[in-house]
Amino acid sequence: MPQLVWRAVDYGHWTWSSTQWSAFTAQTDLQSRGWGWLEPVHPDDRSGAREPWERTRRTGRFEADYRIRQAATGEFRWFQTRATSVRDMNGRILEWLGTSTDVQELREIQERQSVLVAELQHRTRTLMGVVQGVTDKTLSSSSSLTEIKQRFVTVSAR
Structure with missing residues (x-):
């Protein structure tokens, strides 16, 4: 399975992580429990990974994008x-089931598309x-609409 799968309670306290999480982050299931899962999250993204948990009390859904360190490459x-x-x-909420999906290539494609x-x-x-400059010049040097049309037809025929 390409996703990193996990379970949590109490708005962000992990109770279990998949073997995919362990393989990617080199964190054991035990190390990822509680708030331990934040350790492989980029330091600049940690607050952005925790804050959405506060909204889950109202929405019943958790959504966040953040960077996770791949242990094999750093x-x-x-x-x-x-x-x-x-x-x-x-x-009553019993627990949370979550997945983290690698979207690195998608973000790179979106950045290239923006450029x-x-x-x-x-x-x-x-x-x-x-076009505006040519139009202004043509308008200022023409005496009638017929002359303007003739100039544009002559240019487009070339």
Whole structure:
């Protein structure tokens, strides 16, 4: 299974982690329990990983994106982490079941796409400026709509 799977109680205190978690982080199931799972989370992302647990009291869902250190390489990779509550017959939350999915490549693709969109917007604005300049020059040097049309037809025929 490509996801890192875990279980928690009391809004973020882990009670179990999968072998995939252990293989990725080199943390044992026991080490990840309680708030131990935060250890392999990037230091800059730890508060962002804990804070969403406060919202779960209202929503019954946990959602956060943060970086987790891959033990084999020492690299931090982005993960999309989601959890849902398991409730008893009265609606009381018994525990949380969660997964963390590696989204590093997706984030890299989105970053490249943002750069390409910015470049396209820049080129489009530049091209529109050229069109505006040619149009202004043509309008100021023409005496009638017929003459303007003739100039544009002549240019497009080239």
